[in-house]
Amino acid sequence: xxxxxxxxxxxxxxxxxxxxxxxxxxxxxxxxxxxxxxxxxxxxxxxxxxxxxxxxxxxxxxxxxxxxxxxxxxxxxxxxxxxxxxxxxxxxxxxxxxxxxxxxxxxxxxxxxxxxxxxxxxxxxxxxxxxxxxxxxxxxxxxxxxxxxxxxxxxxxxxxxxxxxxxxxxxxxxxxxxxxxxxxxxxxxxxxxxxxxxxxxxxxxxxxxxxxxxxxxxxxxxxxxxxxxxxxxxxxxxxxxxxxxxxxxxxxxxxxxxxxxxxxxxxxxxxxxxxxxxxxxxxxxxx
Amino acid sequence: xxxxxxxxxxxxxxxxxxxxxxxxxxxxxxxxxxxxxxxxxxxxxxxxxxxxxxxxxxxxxxxxxxxxxxxxxxxxxxxxxxxxxxxxxxxxxxxxxxxxxxxxxxxxxxxxxxxxxxxxxxxxxxxxxxxxxxxxxxxxxxxxxxxxxxxxxxxxxxxxxxxxxxxxxxxxxxxxxxxxxxxxxxxxxxxxxxxxxxxxxxxxxxxxxxxxxxxxxxxxxxxxxxxxxxxxxxxxxxxxxxxxxxxxxxxxxxxxxxxxxxxxxxxxxxxxxxxxxxxxxxxxxxxxxxxxxxxxxxxxxxxxxxxxxxxxxxxxxxxxxxxxxxxxxxxxxxxxxxxxxxxxxxxxxxxxxxxxxxxxxxxxxxxxxxxxxxx
Amino acid sequence: xxxxxxxxxxxxxxxxxxxxxxxxxxxxxxxxxxxxxxxxxxxxxxxxxxxxxxxxxxxxxxxxxxxxxxxxxxxxxxxxxxxxxxxxxxxxxxxxxxxxxxxxxxxxxxxxxxxxxxxxxxxxxxxxxxxxxxxxxxxxxxxxxxxxxxxxxxxxxxxxxxxxxxxxxxxxxxxxxxxxxxxxxxxxxxxxxxxxxxxxxxxxxxxxxxxxxxxxxxxxxxxxxxxxxxxxxxxxxxxxxxxxxxxxxxxxxxxxxxxxxxxxxxxxxxxxxxxxxxxxxxxxxxxxxxxxxxxxxxxxxxxxxxxxxxxxxxxxxxxxxxxx
Numbered sequence: 001x002x003x004x005x006x007x008x009x010x011x012x013x014x015x016x017x018x019x020x021x022x023x024x025x026x027x028x029x030x031x032x033x034x035x036x037x038x039x040x041x042x043x044x045x046x047x048x049x050x051x052x053x054x055x056x057x058x059x060x061x062x063x064x065x066x067x068x069x070x071x072x073x074x075x076x077x078x079x080x081x082x083x084x085x086x087x088x089x090x091x092x093x094x095x096x097x098x099x100x101x102x103x104x105x106x107x108x109x110x111x112x113x114x115x116x117x118x119x120x121x122x123x124x125x126x127x128x129x130x131x132x133x134x135x136x137x138x139x140x141x142x143x144x145x146x147x148x149x150x151x152x153x154x155x156x157x158x159x160x161x162x163x164x165x166x167x168x169x170x171x172x173x174x175x176x177x178x179x180x181x182x183x184x185x186x187x188x189x190x191x192x193x194x195x196x197x198x199x200x201x202x203x204x205x206x207x208x209x210x211x212x213x214x215x216x217x218x219x220x221x222x223x224x225x226x227x228x229x230x231x232x233x234x235x236x237x238x239x240x241x242x243x244x245x246x247x248x249x250x251x252x253x254x255x256x257x258x259x260x261x262x263x264x265x266x267x268x269x270x271x272x273x274x275x276x277x278x279x280x281x282x283x284x285x286x287x
Numbered sequence: 288x289x290x291x292x293x294x295x296x297x298x299x300x301x302x303x304x305x306x307x308x309x310x311x312x313x314x315x316x317x318x319x320x321x322x323x324x325x326x327x328x329x330x331x332x333x334x335x336x337x338x339x340x341x342x343x344x345x346x347x348x349x350x351x352x353x354x355x356x357x358x359x360x361x362x363x364x365x366x367x368x369x370x371x372x373x374x375x376x377x378x379x380x381x382x383x384x385x386x387x388x389x390x391x392x393x394x395x396x397x398x399x400x401x402x403x404x405x406x407x408x409x410x411x412x413x414x415x416x417x418x419x420x421x422x423x424x425x426x427x428x429x430x431x432x433x434x435x436x437x438x439x440x441x442x443x444x445x446x447x448x449x450x451x452x453x454x455x456x457x458x459x460x461x462x463x464x465x466x467x468x469x470x471x472x473x474x475x476x477x478x479x480x481x482x483x484x485x486x487x488x489x490x491x492x493x494x495x496x497x498x499x500x501x502x503x504x505x506x507x508x509x510x511x512x513x514x515x516x517x518x519x520x521x522x523x524x525x526x527x528x529x530x531x532x533x534x535x536x537x538x539x540x541x542x543x544x545x546x547x548x549x550x551x552x553x554x555x556x557x558x559x560x561x562x563x564x565x566x567x568x569x570x571x572x573x574x575x576x577x578x579x580x581x582x583x584x585x586x587x588x589x590x591x592x593x594x595x596x597x598x599x600x601x602x603x604x605x606x607x608x609x610x611x612x613x614x615x616x617x618x619x620x621x622x623x624x625x626x627x628x629x630x631x632x633x634x635x636x637x638x639x640x641x642x643x644x645x646x647x648x649x650x651x652x653x654x655x656x657x658x659x660x661x662x
Numbered sequence: 663x664x665x666x667x668x669x670x671x672x673x674x675x676x677x678x679x680x681x682x683x684x685x686x687x688x689x690x691x692x693x694x695x696x697x698x699x700x701x702x703x704x705x706x707x708x709x710x711x712x713x714x715x716x717x718x719x720x721x722x723x724x725x726x727x728x729x730x731x732x733x734x735x736x737x738x739x740x741x742x743x744x745x746x747x748x749x750x751x752x753x754x755x756x757x758x759x760x761x762x763x764x765x766x767x768x769x770x771x772x773x774x775x776x777x778x779x780x781x782x783x784x785x786x787x788x789x790x791x792x793x794x795x796x797x798x799x800x801x802x803x804x805x806x807x808x809x810x811x812x813x814x815x816x817x818x819x820x821x822x823x824x825x826x827x828x829x830x831x832x833x834x835x836x837x838x839x840x841x842x843x844x845x846x847x848x849x850x851x852x853x854x855x856x857x858x859x860x861x862x863x864x865x866x867x868x869x870x871x872x873x874x875x876x877x878x879x880x881x882x883x884x885x886x887x888x889x890x891x892x893x894x895x896x897x898x899x900x901x902x903x904x905x906x907x908x909x910x911x912x913x914x915x916x917x918x919x920x921x922x923x924x925x926x927x928x929x930x931x932x933x934x935x936x937x938x939x940x941x942x943x944x945x946x947x948x949x950x951x952x953x954x955x956x957x958x959x960x961x962x963x964x965x966x967x968x969x970x971x972x973x974x975x976x977x978x979x980x981x982x983x984x985x986x
Binding site: 024028029031032035036038039040041042043045046049057058062100103104105107108110111112115117125126127128129130132133134135136137138140141142143144145160163164165167168171195196197198200221224225227228232243244246250257260261264267268271274275276278279 | 685688689691692694697698700701702704705706708709711712715716717719720723728776777780783785791792793794795796797798800801802803804805806808809810812813815817818820823827857861889911914915918919920921925928939942943946947952955956959962963966969970973974
């Protein structure tokens with residue numbers, strides 16, 4: 001019926017290009033598999049170590065798969081260490097950052113979009129410049145300032161400092177987000193008799209819910225991840241979040257590895273929630 | 288230049304909700320130098336068919352032969368075809384010249400050797416002076432020409448065009464349409480053109496494939512498709528104003544076929560009486576262009592009705608008439624004719640009508656009083 | 663709304679008063695100036711706390727000798743800076759720091775782009791793999807630091823175990839990842855750093871890749887472009903800017919990295935891993951010399967500002983903000 005031309009390698013043309021296509025796909029699949037293995041290995045090892053009986057941890061060769069597992073390390077972390085306290089502290093810090101950052105960035109994002117200012121462009125530059133600041137650079141002078149005004153070594157001091165590092169990114173996101181919300185929606189509410197303020201919280205705010213969720217997630221994540229700022233600002237161990245508190249499992253004579261891995265594993269639970277909330281929304285955090 | 292043959296093409300997509308048959312056994316041929324249009328409503332599978340020919344989709348089954356060569360599963364660049372996209376798809380970061388010369392660049396043609404063909408293609412499309420601009424600086428029509436130049440420079444065996452005019456305004460559409468026809472005539476390369484606009488299909492093509500639900504309902508010349516629709520779908524889809532369809536009854540299937548719409552018995556001349564026609568209910572289709580409105584109230588002179596709407600387009604006006612049926616009827620009349628909303632009229636079939644099976648919608652007979660070219 | 667019946671008059675009237683109080687508050691808040699004020703000023707104040715105050719404070723503090731334990735500030739002028747410049751430690755840190763920042767940001771960008779390109783393919787399990795592959799960026803650096811510390815343990819760490827299992831080394835001569843050769847330590851941290859921070863680049867690049875219209879690729883395919891040509895002629899021009907931004911931002915952040923280094927080395931990094939921020943921390947909080955610590959911080963502010971100026975001059979990020 002048809003004439004199939006012959007291609008290289010003694011195959012027909014169709015067979016040759018099909019083969020070539022397969023090879024390219026095999027290569028892409030292989031690269032993806034390598035990437036996935038590289039990404040999954042550290043958390044896998046964390047989980048494996050946290051579940052392995054202490055005697056098996058020092059096996060050579062290692063116990064690659066959990067043939068025998070135990071929850072004793074979790075129990076020891078939960079019931080005979082300060083870990084629950086650290087966990088609660090992490091939650092307090094995260095919620096504090098959530099409230100400060102979400103409120104301020106939503107208001108600012110709205111104001112920057114809807115009102116005219118002189119120097120708006122410079123303001124934008126300033127925000128992006130603030131975004132570049134690493135926490136360590138802020139926390140050294142902040143320690144001095146906080147000490148002077150008496151809020152170092154307090155939740156409030158840490159929450160404000162952490163919020164400051166998260167705020168620029170979140171203002172930026174809300175600013176970008178409100179630009180996609182047509183002003184005509186609020187105008188129509190105002191024509192219907194609503195005051196401008198009411199149009200903001202009854203119309204603009206609900207419409208920008210996806211942006212607010214992204215910002216809120218990033219705020220909580222910022223609080224949960226914070227290490228440098230609490231380390232410098234919070235001296236009292238009773239106030240430490242998990243990131244700092246893990247240090248208490250390092251004793252002078254020994255490091256309690258399985259306990260640390262169990263503690264880290266439990267600390268990852270909210271991270272999965274962040275992943276779920278930000279999933280499909282990645283472009284919002286790419287400034 | 289090549290002869291294109293599509294044989295029983297089928298394309299099934301895997302979707303989260305299960306399988307979706309986009310193309311369901313499509314076959315047609317395009318002779319060398321022929322302009323073939325695939326036309327149909329959105330979702331009918333015309334674009335998928337085109338993308339299979341282009342090689343951007345691999346068909347589930349069936350064959351595509353180009354000049355007798357099996358190309359069904361070859362990558363696009365080994366097929367000797369070019370495709371013009373609905374969205375134009377000019378590379379925004381390249382100048383018009385680089386855009387047009389891009390197919391040559393990937394072909395390994397040296398920079399010096401690709402200037403001339405690119406300029407030549409731009410000359411053909413009359414956008415020579417735009418060569419060093421960026422696509423964003425061009426008007427819509429110029430972008431269209433640049434995109435066309437990029438397909439021309441490839442010197443393909445077949446041109447494929449995927450609704451290239453749908454984003455243009457009416458005037459530009461008409462201009463670019465002529466441009467495409469001119470290029471087609473000059474190069475003599477076969478074109479497979481996809482559109483949802485029946486008017487475009489009717490004016491440009493040598494052959495038309497009317498598609499619906501992944502299948503070709505009818506393949507033929509514009510004349511055939513307009514005057515001898517295979518079924519109700521083709522009849523209603525083609526033609527500027529579609530087709531009026533009324534329930535009717537064949538009262539005499541003998542030598543002199545006689546059809547009744549209530550008390551109205553239009554005079555129909557069936558040239559070749561098909562075997563399948565028998566007495567019983569049918570659908571009678573006739574074009575608004577072939578519909579006459581009588582103002583007399585003589586019983587049985589037409590389908591009685593009331594004028595509901597008159598839309599005037601220059602010399603002609605389209606009148607919507609309520610006839611006490613679910614569907615109202617349209618008639619094209621002289622816009623100078625004094626007729627007003629609410630007037631009582633009799634709708635009479637003037638020349639051509641078609642009798643369709645009332646269940647399957649397949650045509651049973653064409654009744655023609657005289658054959659004229661379509662307007 | 664006034665009621666016409668006499669009985670209703672009073673209740674309606676009181677309602678009107680209550681409503682009008684709320685309305686007048688809203689009316690007050692709706693004043694253009696007031697509303698502009700309450701939306702933007704709080705954030706601006708917070709902002710002043712981040713940018714202006716620490717800079718000023720840091721500069722002022724750097725001119726003093728401050729002991730973390732006593733409140734007295736003793737003015738020493740440029741003394742702290744002179745002291746720093748005289749220290750080989752400072753210059754060594756600076757040099758190592760540059761190598762560290764450069765190699766990590768380049769590797770982050772290359773690997774991150776590769777991951778983004780993989781994610782942009784239409785493979786079967788994409789819906790599951792995308793979150794898996796982007797997950798590391800959300801993991802707290804400190805958590806990751808502890809995992810790194812555990813994996814790089816000499817005797818029972820996963821890295822050495824894998825090397826032993828694959829026959830590359832024997833259990834007698836295991837690699838001392840962070841405690842032996844300074845360049846080994848840096849190479850190790852550069853390597854593991856990518857686990858989290860390449861993904862940052864991947865997220866940015868992936869978002870950009872998704873913005874490239876499919877039909878550009880299809881047009882290129884129709885023109886006969888190979889995968890490599892499609893990447894060079896379409897993908898690369900589209901992501902050029904974002905690549906530049908990521909190199910710059912990652913370079914800056916990696917230069918200032920503290921948490922991961924501190925945790926992974928158990929607060930005791932080998933010399934090659936003492937980046938300037940780590941150095942500043944040690945001076946300030948282990949040796950209690952806050953003034954000198956702030957002198958290092960001020961130096962870092964200067965570096966940051968230079969990078970910032972390059973960023974704004976070349977990438978022009980603020981132009982993306984539409985000004986009404």
